[in-house]
Amino acid sequence: MNNHDLPRWATAFVMPILNLLSALLVAALVIYLLGESPVESMGILINSSVINPEGLSYTLFYASTFIFTGLAVSIAMQAGLFNIGAEGQMYFAGLGLTLAMLTFDSSLPMWVLIPIGMLGAALFGALWAFLPGYLQAKRGSHVVVTTIMFNYIAGALMNTVIVKYLVPAGEQNPASRAFSAAAEMPRLNQWFPVLGETPLNISFFLAIIALVIYGVMVSRSSWGFKLRATGLNKHAAHYAGVRISKMIITVMLISGALAGLGSVNSIMGSTHYLSLNFVGGAGFVGIAIALMGRQHPVGIFLSAVLFGALIQGGFDLSLEKQNIPPETFIFIQGLIILFCGAMENFYAPAIAALIKRKK
Amino acid sequence: MTFEDLQIGSILVSTVRNAPVLIFAGMAGLFAERSGVIDIGLEGKILASAFVSAAVAFATQNPWYGVAAGMLVSVLLATLQAYVAITQKGNQLVAGIAINIAMSGLTFVVAQFFFQQGGRTPDLGQARLFDVVLPGSAAVEGIPFIGWLYAHLIGGHSVLVYLAFALVPLVHWVLYHTRFGLRLRACGENPHAADAAGVSVERQRYMAMLIAGILCSFSGAYLAIVQSGFFLRDMSAGAGYLALTAMVFGNWRPVYTFLGCLMFGFFGAVQIQIEGVDLPLVGRLPGSLIQMVPYVVTVIVLAGLMAKSVAPKALGTPFVKSR
Secondary structure, eight states: OHHHHSSSIIIIIHHHHHHHHHHHHHHHHHHHTTSSSSHHHHHHHIIIIIIIIHHHHHHHHHHOOOOOOOHHHHHHHHTTOOOOTHHHHHHHHHHHHHHHHHTTTTOHHHHHHHHHHOOOOOOHHHHHHHHHHHHHHHOOOOHHHHHHHHHHHHHHHHHHHIIIIIIIITSSSSBOOOOOGGOOOOOGTOOGGGGGGGBTTTHHHHHHHHHHHHHHHHHHHHHHHHHHHHOHHHHHHTTTTTTTTHHHHHHHHHHHHHHHHHHEEEEIIISSSOOOOOSTTTHHHHHHHHHHHTHHHHHHHHHHHHOOOOHHHHHHHHHHTTTSSSTHHHHHHHHHHHHITTTTTTHHHHHHHHHHHHO | OOOGGHHHHHHHHHHHHHHHHHHHHHHHHHHHHHHTOTTHHHHHHHHHHHEEEEEEEEHOOOOHHHHHHHHHHHHHHHHHHHHIIIOOOOOHHHHHHHHHHHHHHHHHHHHHHHHOOOOOOOOOOGGGGGOOOTTHHHHTTSSTTTTHIIIIIISSSOHHHHHHHHHHHHHHHHHHHSSSHHHHHHHOOHHHHHHHOOOHHHHHHHHHHHHHHHHHHHHEEEEEEEISSSOOOOTTTHHHHHHHHHHHHTTOOOOHHHHHHHHHHHHHHHHHTTTTTTTTTTEEEHHHHHHHHHHOOOHHHTTTOOOOOOTTTTTTOOOOOOO
16 A cells, blocks of 8 residues: 555546545535435536636635635745644634734835734744644644644634723624724725625735745745655654754644634634634635645645535525535544544545556 | 632532543443554544433333433344454544544434424433432431431432442452453453464454443433433533543553543533632623633643653554464
8 A cells, every 4th residue: 555656647637636536426425315406416516616707706715715724834844843722823813913903004104014914814823823832843633633732722712802891892703803904904896896796805916925935835845845754754854964852833823823814814804803703714724725735735725615505505505405514624624624634545446456457 | 709608518419410421431341442442433432322322211201211212222232342443444533523423423413303493302200210219318317427428428319439449449340350351451452472372353342342332331320311411412422532531540550540530520610500609709600601611621641740641651542463
């Protein structure tokens, strides 16, 4: 069961697609058991997430956030770290962004506010990832469990901060005040009216830029080489002169910052205020994206768009089909992580046998 | 109410009532991890068995059918995990997380499908497991301290609570004083040596995961059928991870793991007690902040401020038979 024997096209394309199809097949079975037609559901899903331009716009809007969380999980994975904490990091980052906006949104122009907001988000996201990274590097406490704990802690902490300090006087809704118009990311519908009243904004391009930087840094820089060496064999990397604990802390800081940047799209691009649970599982989607996209920039992009479509289409689907609530897609996400992550080599022996027979 | 009014008695009683969720899951984790398989999927198994046991208990109006059904689903998930970890030699962490996320979604969807109450099951009412009243409780009730000790701290719990506490010496005996336990530990420490001695590492690990599935199911059943009397979305709230941490804290040994579980049970009990109480220096803490307590404690424990942990040597590495 060694996938090094397989050609690159098999491991990079055929196997991920087979794995994805397996996950979707199980999902279709469950939808069938819930008394709905999988084919009809698929039709509604595709129609409202890709074919309809407004739907497509929403798909790409969600994808913009997912690219960031997917990158966050991916870069940690490159160093052999499994960061489950993108959810909490992005949630806490929302606080950094909001504090920056509440302070400056009446005094500064947009082109200054956007970088400040990004900086605040990245800083707070990195801060939330620092302690798990530090504890992994220095004390050997497993980053998986600590980041999960930090997700729960972020949930409780943000609840306290929002409800106690950020809700404007006289308001009931657990959310901060809305930012001024200067703190809104420019939306793409002002240039493409066909997109309708959708929140797709320039964060999408920021996400693409982040993907490119990630690709260059990881596969074309000497730092990226050290990063991957750490992930492949810590001891060998250490022997070659990489300072492992510094690498672990650095990569967790970057990972947290990337997860944090996801909040820029969700808050400055859409709601324009900080609300309870605004992350809504985007951090966990990032895990599925990183595994499905095999931590490759193109893979991350395609997986993020797929998940954007699943969320957008799934939302419309839940309105039409009572038995398929949006939570169904949390289940599908789990299936995708299972098939594309844990059982990624499931089809390797079959493909290897097939190739052998042809020869 | 002031700080002095914190009821030590009721804290101890709720410690005993909180701990079983963690004890069952912790003992399950012990079997899995001592055999060399990381079981981060405890959370998902707890959640799945909590839902299934609540749903079946409600449908049949018999809590024991609920417990049995919960066991079945938990064992199925453990088998899937075992298949991925042992046969497929896949990433065990990823498999566990996948199960946790999938179950978080699926239990909601199925609960909604059957009951339409926002991912909740109806109240179990008579289908709950009720507390055992020890014989003579009424007679000693009037005696100060002893009455409380006998009727409320030792007595007055569900059968599952006693099962949880009885499990600890049993697990200790199985792991350290039977041939099965010796082989199991060998597979976790040095699978190649175990293999050379004629032990089937794969079979041993499958057995361990099977036992883990059975034990873990009680955790969910206890949560739904005993503690709450219904299933609620994501009601496990990290109990699986807390149990794992208790195990790390306990250095992968049954008795110390049990103490770790008691500790978390205690913090949970304190958390309920200090809600709405004016504490010295800090004043009244908001409920949402107090909810952080077990998670913060977990991080502190994991940071190794309390114990130096020694994991089984082959933990998380798939066994590839050398030829």
